Amino acid sequence: MVLPFDRRFTEDEIDRSLFPRMWSSELSGILNRAISGLQRVVCRNWQFRISDDVEAATAEWLIHANPLPAFIDARCIQEGSCLMRDLYHAYEQWAQVAGITMKQQQLTVKRNLESLGYMVKHSNKGDKVVNLSLARLAAYHSGGCIDGDGSDDISI
Secondary structure (H helix, E strand, O other): OOOOOOOOOOHHHOOOOHHHHHHHHOHHHHHHHHHHHHHHHHHOOOOOOOOHHHHHHHHHHHHHHOOHHHHHHHHEEOOOEEEHHHHHHHHHHHHHHHOOOOOOOHHHHHHHHHHOOOEEEEEOOEEEEEOOEEOOOOOOOOOOOOOOOOOOOOOO
16 A cells, blocks of 8 residues: 655745654644554454555556556557567567656566466577567557567557
8 A cells, every 4th residue: 555645845834843843742642543543444344445546656656666567458468479579678668658767677577477477488589478469559559560479570
């Protein structure tokens, strides 16, 4: 669960004495609020009530923590096969468009694919990902043909 905190404070709004004041006079009130919150969670069978903002922030964090599942959802279909080098090339382009600056290296992508349950087999053309191929995307497509076997170049 990721709690979004989008509020930015200007230098004039910053209260540098806030925490010392809270520690000296507000601790019992903070404890009472924490206990009250715990009671609500216990009444909900130890489940937090997740807001739409928390769901969105968590999904965004997960994409940046491991963008591969988001890439697969956005650019792949779960059938056929694809050469690893073509899949990785498409992943690099997708990550750049998505603003992901910490791209995984190809070996890491291969290992993560395997941990997601995809089989990577060696072929005479290189490593091939089984049951995963690049989807045909008209919005990104500009010339080449993507037929799902990973043998054609793609352009984004």
